[in-house]
Amino acid sequence: MPSKAPPPVTHYENFPVASLLCPKPLRPAVAATYHFARTADDIADEGEATASARLAELQRYREALTLACDLRPYPSDGAWFTIMAPLQQAIMRHALPTALLHDLLTAFERDIRHSEAGAVYARHDDLLDYAHYSANPVGRLMLHLYGVRSEAAMQQSDAICTALQLFNFWQDISVDVARGRYYLPEDLSSAHGVDARSPMQAPAAHRAALLDALLARARSLMLQGVPLPDAVARVAGRKAAWELRLVMQGGLRIGEKTAQLGADAFRKRPRIGALDGVRMLLRSLQCPG
Numbered sequence: 001m002p003s004k005a006p007p008p009v010t011h012y013e014n015f016p017v018a019s020l021l022c023p024k025p026l027r028p029a030v031a032a033t034y035h036f037a038r039t040a041d042d043i044a045d046e047g048e049a050t051a052s053a054r055l056a057e058l059q060r061y062r063e064a065l066t067l068a069c070d071l072r073p074y075p076s077d078g079a080w081f082t083i084m085a086p087l088q089q090a091i092m093r094h095a096l097p098t099a100l101l102h103d104l105l106t107a108f109e110r111d112i113r114h115s116e117a118g119a120v121y122a123r124h125d126d127l128l129d130y131a132h133y134s135a136n137p138v139g140r141l142m143l144h145l146y147g148v149r150s151e152a153a154m155q156q157s158d159a160i161c162t163a164l165q166l167f168n169f170w171q172d173i174s175v176d177v178a179r180g181r182y183y184l185p186e187d188l189s190s191a192h193g194v195d196a197r198s199p200m201q202a203p204a205a206h207r208a209a210l211l212d213a214l215l216a217r218a219r220s221l222m223l224q225g226v227p228l229p230d231a232v233a234r235v236a237g238r239k240a241a242w243e244l245r246l247v248m249q250g251g252l253r254i255g256e257k258t259a260q261l262g263a264d265a266f267r268k269r270p271r272i273g274a275l276d277g278v279r280m281l282l283r284s285l286q287c288p289g
Contacts, residue, residue: 021243023236026145029090033141036065036087037104039080044108051116055109062105069098094145100137107134115181120196124185124217127169128162135165146236153231160225160244164251166218170211171258173199174267188213204263211265215255222251245284253280 022030043057060079068074068084069091078084090096110130114121121127139157143149169176169183176183177199184196192210194202199210225248233241257270 021239021246023146023240026094028086029094029096029145030142032083032086032090033096033101033138035083036101037138039083040105040108044112051112054112058105058109058112062102065098065101065105069101096141097144100141103133103137115179118180118182118197120182121185123187124214127166127183127185131162131165132158135161143232146232146240148232148235150231153228156225156228156231159221160228160248160251163218163222163225164247166214166221167251167255167258170214170218170265171254171270173265174269177266184210184214199266207263207266211259211262215259219252219255222248222255242284246280249280249283252283 040058040061043061044054049057064078064080064084065087067078068088070088071092074081074085074088076085087101091098107130110133121130136158139161140154143153143157173184177197182196184194184199186196189196189199189210192202192213193206194210199207202210229241229244229248232244253276254270254272257272257276258265261268261270
């Protein structure tokens with residue numbers, strides 16, 4: 001089978017990817033999975049291609065994934081070889097559940113269609129359904145690699161990953177609305193007197209109250225995952241648990257910084273600095289809540 005390392009991580013990330021805390025034997029698989037998802041994200045979101053062109057390219061990417069899921073070596077002249085060949089190695093070495101990889105592509109396709117239509121999510125629960133495809137597969141893949149297979153752990157992982165997705169939405173309100181991408185749910189927005197498509201038209205107090213409600217739901221989900229690091233530690237060791245706690249603290253800290261902006265979070269993103277990193281590290285060594 002062709003062996004080629006995935007390209008280095010060059011995109012800014014709020015959370016660690018294949019860090020030194022990740023068990024060394026798992027780092028190639030984590031990096032390969034990350035680069036698979038990152039490349040799909042670039043296809044869906046970068047450049048000036050039309051929605052139909054992006055969807056067509058994602059379909060070709062899905063076909064390449066199907067080849068990577070096959071037992072035969074990924075062709076050296078195949079599309080996205082530097083992405084798919086390492087991913088195929090990870091799939092075969094760790095028996096990765098490939099349906100989760102396909103779910104990630106489904107999320108990108110849904111997002112393109114949603115944004116192209118200028119649609120608004122009707123209910124907060126619809127965002128949770130989106131996260132089922134866009135975020136939760138990543139956590140389940142990590143648990144699979146760590147050898148953590150209990151249903152309770154899966155549910156806790158889903159809660160953490162959904163919370164991370166929501167925190168990401170709420171730190172990026174100003175960016176997304178400016179690009180015509182609407183994630184503010186209609187049910188909560190209307191209840192607080194905010195137009196999901198034009199939130200800056202609402203009074204600051206209304207925007208702040210909506211943000212508080214959204215962040216509270218994200219934090220509640222994150223706290224449902226508090227027992228998971230201990231479960232990971234029992235199977236995969238303390239370093240893996242520390243990395244998970246750091247990821248959780250990253251999400252919680254972003255939520256705190258977004259909350260500090262209040263109504264201003266609808267016009268600018270929170271900024272995470274070095275001191276925030278120290279705070280996250282210290283908290284990750286204690287209780288993630």
